[in-house]
Amino acid sequence: MAKETTIPLPVEIPEEGTQGHEHAGHLCMPEDSRKRAARRLAIARGHLESIRRSLEDPHVYCVDVLRQIKAVQGALDGAAGVVLRGHLEAHVATAATRGDEKELVDELMDVFKYL
Amino acid sequence: MAKETTIPLPVEIPEEGTQGHEHAGHLCMPEDSRKRAARRLAIARGHLESIRRSLEDPHVYCVDVLRQIKAVQGALDGAAGVVLRGHLEAHVATAATRGDEKELVDELMDVFKYL
Amino acid sequence: MAKETTIPLPVEIPEEGTQGHEHAGHLCMPEDSRKRAARRLAIARGHLESIRRSLEDPHVYCVDVLRQIKAVQGALDGAAGVVLRGHLEAHVATAATRGDEKELVDELMDVFKYL
Amino acid sequence: MAKETTIPLPVEIPEEGTQGHEHAGHLCMPEDSRKRAARRLAIARGHLESIRRSLEDPHVYCVDVLRQIKAVQGALDGAAGVVLRGHLEAHVATAATRGDEKELVDELMDVFKYL
Numbered sequence A, B, C, D: 001m002a003k004e005t006t007i008p009l010p011v012e013i014p015e016e017g018t019q020g021h022e023h024a025g026h027l028c029m030p031e032d033s034r035k036r037a038a039r040r041l042a043i044a045r046g047h048l049e050s051i052r053r054s055l056e057d058p059h060v061y062c063v064d065v066l067r068q069i070k071a072v073q074g075a076l077d078g079a080a081g082v083v084l085r086g087h088l089e090a091h092v093a094t095a096a097t098r099g100d101e102k103e104l105v106d107e108l109m110d111v112f113k114y115l
Helices: A031-054 A063-093 A101-112 B031-054 B061-093 B101-112 C031-054 C061-093 C102-113 D031-054 D064-093 D101-112
Strands: none
Touching: A031 A063, A031 B031, A031 B061, A031 C061, A063 A101, A063 B031, A063 B061, A063 B101, A063 D064, A063 D101, A101 B061, A101 C031, A101 D064, B061 B101, B061 C061, B061 C102, B101 C061, C031 C061, C031 D031, C031 D064, C061 C102, C061 D064, C061 D101, C102 D064, D031 D064, D064 D101
């Protein structure tokens, strides 16, 4: 899953626990974002499962299902916001110091198409 | 608009299998939409769980996570589309014949705020 | 601009001022929605023009421009909401009485892709 | 984050023509983004005006209007994308070299709520 940025530098592994550290030439997600996003995704998954189960009831009402799906999408927006903030802080705001601005901005603009 | 969701009443299964049938004064989701939406939600839940697990890897990359979350949101849009189409066909398009246009349209406009 | 639905009936022109009336086989926009949407679009256009002018200033700040563009998009969402509500009330909720449910729902689902 | 918009100060044009230059402590929009965004907004404004005029026709059809509004929103997304890219390249990617990461990221996250 670790995405390689295009900088093929022989980087040394940073001391443990740093935020937005590089590992073998990859930018890695800040630990705090990673844990917070995981918690939010676990909650969204539980919500999704309860919607799926509610669809076993033949008397479920369409609009209730729509509302529930929208609530899960809001939760996923929240999780994506956590990840995005970590990325902006740890990687994008420091890009000029590493020299990978172009790659990071192109990549982010590509992701924003879906936001 | 009377609606009901997960309340486990000892209801009799409606005999006719009609689409968008009423039950005890509620509009119920067409069976076909219900099954198709459930399948899509099950797939989305699996995808969400695999993203959550990927966050256990300290070398996961932010932008990969963002892309995956967006893919799940696309899948949920698809599930919501299935539910919405069923609702429009079975309930909204027939509202004038029942006389509940106002409730259905208000309710739908309220949901659309989140779409 | 008047969109033809697919019903090629020889319809008579309805008495003036009816909401969601048909004209020569077309469904037409309710007058009230039409006027309210027009007012909102006129305001959005003025706002857009003021943003465009602000871009003549070399010291304008990116994030201010982004915020202004987003405000205009919110205004356009509002205008689209007015049009959508009129359409749901005047045309979709009455579709079963005319028999064009399928066309109206397909068309609406197609529009929702962009919402 | 100090920013300035339409205030018509008698400012001297910055000599260098640099992208994302500062002026009196403000970050200013890169010239190229500024001109491209202005062109796109001018086109969107023209489109918006033509939709508004189309609403003078009592036979205009709701769904045509919805589609046209959505097309303008797509054009505004394009304009916002131009501005956002300029901002990311000129200001966000260089934030760590100036020390205003926190302000820039907070501000951007705030804007993304609307995206």
